[in-house]
Amino acid sequence: MKKLFVTGGCGYVGSLMIQKFLKRHVVKNIDTQWFGNKLKKNDNLTNIKEDIRNLSGEFIDKDTYAVIHLANIANDPSVELDQTLSWEVNVLAAKNLIEKSIKAGVKKFIYASSGSVYGVKTEEKVTEDLDLVPISAYNKTKMICERLLLSYKDKIDVYIIRPATVCGLSPRMRFDVSVNMLTLQALKNKQITIMGGSQTRPNIHINDMIGVYEHILSSDIKPGTYNAGFENISILELGKKIKNKVDCEIKIIESNDPRSYRQCSDKLIETGFEQKFNVDYAIDEISKAFHNKDLIDDDTCYTVKWMKDKVLNGQ
Numbered sequence: 001m002k003k004l005f006v007t008g009g010c011g012y013v014g015s016l017m018i019q020k021f022l023k024r025h026v027v028k029n030i031d032t033q034w035f036g037n038k039l040k041k042n043d044n045l046t047n048i049k050e051d052i053r054n055l056s057g058e059f060i061d062k063d064t065y066a067v068i069h070l071a072n073i074a075n076d077p078s079v080e081l082d083q084t085l086s087w088e089v090n091v092l093a094a095k096n097l098i099e100k101s102i103k104a105g106v107k108k109f110i111y112a113s114s115g116s117v118y119g120v121k122t123e124e125k126v127t128e129d130l131d132l133v134p135i136s137a138y139n140k141t142k143m144i145c146e147r148l149l150l151s152y153k154d155k156i157d158v159y160i161i162r163p164a165t166v167c168g169l170s171p172r173m174r175f176d177v178s179v180n181m182l183t184l185q186a187l188k189n190k191q192i193t194i195m196g197g198s199q200t201r202p203n204i205h206i207n208d209m210i211g212v213y214e215h216i217l218s219s220d221i222k223p224g225t226y227n228a229g230f231e232n233i234s235i236l237e238l239g240k241k242i243k244n245k246v247d248c249e250i251k252i253i254e255s256n257d258p259r260s261y262r263q264c265s266d267k268l269i270e271t272g273f274e275q276k277f278n279v280d281y282a283i284d285e286i287s288k289a290f291h292n293k294d295l296i297d298d299d300t301c302y303t304v305k306w307m308k309d310k311v312l313n314g315q
Contacts, residue, residue: 001026001044002217003064005106007052007097008071010037013112015172017068017210018045025217028064030055031071034311035300038171052093060100066108066217067101069094072141075176076116077304079138082312090141095148102155108223110159110216111149114142115202115229115263117162125264128162128225146225157223159216164202164229164263166209167282169289175301179203182239183283184297186248187290196255197236202229202263205277212273221271229263230275238279245283 002025009018009029015038018027028046029039039047052071060067072090073079079086094111101109118126119133134140146160167179175181178201185192204212212228215221233241239250269275289295299306 002066003061004028004217005030005060005064005067005101007031007067007069008112009047010039010172011035011070011074012170012172012174013166013206013209014070015039016170016206017070017213019171020210021214028061030059035172035303035306052097053088055093055096055100058100058104060104060106062104064101064104064106066110067097067106068110068112068213069097070112072112073138073307074303076136076138078307079136079141081304081307083137085312086137086141090138091145091148094145098149098152098156098158102152106156108157108159108216109149109152110161110213111145113146113160113162114139115162115164115227115261117143117146118261118263120260121262124262125266126227126262127264128227128267153223159223160225161212161216162225162227162229162263163209163212164204164227164231164261166204166206167279168206168277169282169285170206173296173301174303175297176303178235178238179279179282180286182235183242183246183286184290184295186242186246187287190248191251192239192242192248193251193253194235194239195253195257197239197252198234199255199257199260200232200234200262201238202261203231203233203279204229205279205282207277208275211276212268215271215273219272226268226271227263227265228268229265231279232262233279241279242283245280246287 006029010031022044026044073086
């Protein structure tokens with residue numbers, strides 16, 4: 001069993017990823033647990049409540065095979081709440097983490113960046129070799145962190161993953177991402193409110209996102225930067241997909257949000273990765289959980305609200 005060091009493993013992707021990984025890996029996880037801790041005790045799990053900015057000493061075991069760095073202040077509005085905090089967490093902490101990883105002899109360093117680093121692109125195929133033109137502070141922290149980590153590529157194998165918008169069920173659920181949010185609106189309110197609608201978003205199901213990390217861990221693929229997104233869908237198209245599955249109406253209002261992202265993940269697919277899930281699957285599983293009353297919908301599912309009300313106020 002490979003030994004892994006994970007940051008942010010109590011988050012949306014991390015909590016499900018670790019749950020799956022514990023069947024075949026030994027995991028040490030570091031997380032502030034700002035949004036709670038849904039990880040169950042397991043003999044293969046060491047779960048530590050700590051801020052990655054405070055890590056000191058030899059916190060990465062010498063026989064650790066890979067580091068998966070998920071911890072960050074996520075999404076544009078969250079970063080705007082406290083930009084100093086965001087730069088410290090999203091960039092400065094990564095420098096300490098990768099230097100400690102190199103010292104410990106870690107083989108692979110896997111970083112969860114964001115597909116939003118490209119900015120607004122008109123190209124049909126947004127590939128990894130296009131220029132990055134970030135349009136928000138969040139995008140900028142991701143781009144700068146990528147460059148920081150890649151400066152160590154001669155000392156450790158660095159994998160930069162640029163995920164699309166993730167969707168689907170997780171123990172630590174999020175309802176501030178497009179597919180999840182609009183599906184819940186349809187189920188609860190029988191109405192979807194769409195701002196604009198022409199903006200395109202690439203999407204990836206959370207199970208495929210986890211599959212990407214497992215693919216890198218288990219395959220001898222070349223280090224570098226990889227897009228991870230498979231369905232480029234406009235917000236209006238997404239609303240219509242949901243309407244076809246859930247009895248609801250679509251309300252369109254004006255938007256001043258210019259963000260429109262596409263992704264081409266051919267480079268990842270050429271390494272042997274196979275997409276197995278999609279947006280339709282996410283809509284179906286969220287709907288099923290809602291009708292079975294298994295869906296958790298509280299303030300921790302909304303990053304900005306929870307950070308503003310609890311985290312940044314020190315409650």
